[in-house]
Amino acid sequence: MTHRVAVTGIGAISAFGETYADLWAGLAAGRSAIRPLTLVAPDVLRFPNAAEVPDYDPLRYFEEKEAQMLDRFAQFAAVAAREAIRTSGIEFSRALGERTAIVLGCSGGGKSTEDDGFHHLYGLKEPRVSPLTIARAMSNAGASRVSFEYGITGPVFTISTACSSANHSIGQAFRMVRSGEVEVAIAGGSEAPLSMGFLKAWEAMRVVAPDTCRPFSLDRRGLILGEGAAALVLEPLARARARGAKIMGEIVGFGMSSDAHHITQPSALGAARAMRAALADAGRSPEAVGYVNAHGTGTLANDATETEAIKSVFGPHAQKLLVSSTKSMHGHALGAAGALEAAATLGALQCGLIPPTANFTAPDPTCDLDVVPNTPRAAQIEFAISNSFAFGGLNAVLVFRKFL
């Protein structure tokens, strides 16, 4: 028997602050949290801006000894998961822990930990690096940390598919809950990519905007990197109702595809196949969808290709869709992107308010959709999709439903 899957907890740490309420308040106001970088010296990069978590202090969440064991990305995972679990009201007994999954996406792992080790090795010419380097830098460190905190002993793993990591993770968790394989799942993603070595690698790719992120806008000049984490608590709708939980929305479909085309160039065919697969999984026609939280990176290639893909899936209905990229406000948080966007999409459905595409200046004929430019839009919508398309051609699309 399959279950309807309810979202009963949401947690987020982002450039807007350290809670989901902070994230949603920023998005609902159409405010961009893209600001000058402070984590690294700004004058050595071609781009001065990012979406950093402001004034983050690990000691608000961890003992000093614990903080030392955890890279920033793993700390973010724990912070978001704690909020999601707290808001869900679930208490984990030993038995429930065994029936619970954690699936948290991460693209790069502990980049600042690696950077620091390499600095000691190559820069300072020291012969050794910290013995905590491996434990801090591994991409599953966040998921493992959450399992320790709550005694969760069911399936716990990390999916690393670059910018689709969180959507793939939420999708797998959704399917495990839907099938009854687990009773509860904590799913999302975390990322802390703002270390000098990794930023230099992004600089060399020439895809980061020197100003800000302007998805679908004629003068867009690239993406803006962000950091943070978001986590969802998923459980069967019947279970959530039986315990009187607050239901923040449903996940009703998940679709994946691979372009098998190019390591960095996007493909409209691959993106479209993932959207169709997600809608088929949800058993819904394209016309049922009212809102698309776009991948919308703000690069020349993505936004035009995504527009083409949306038009091919939705046909004439594409012109009625509201399509926005919240990356214009919380930045592109890579392995956390889909999780922050899931939180944004759930907020949009529950509140009847579509977060806009911020920093929009002029329409691009190759992106001719209603991209909700700059101003949030009131709209009662039942079904929404959230797109993630990764380098390597890996696409993952989630379908959300407002809980009525």
Add this chain to the structure above:
Amino acid sequence: MSEDLIARVTSVIARAQKIPPETVTIDKSFEELKIDSLDGINILFALEGEFDVDIPDDAARNIRTIREMVEGIEKLLAVKAQAAQK
């Protein structure tokens, strides 16, 4: 455009693309040489190293041919020479 500059630019491109140097001639387009967007970024990186110049993203975006690439490098070298005289 000096022969020497053309030779240096084409040789850098040939090395980056792992193709015979004689195939990279001034009138070829990137498309003809099967240079895609990621290859192009890799070539810009190699040229920055070869000529010790900084190629801005916006200047690089519209380059589609070997000739445009040589002209672009020539301009950057002229700016660099002027700056050195000051």
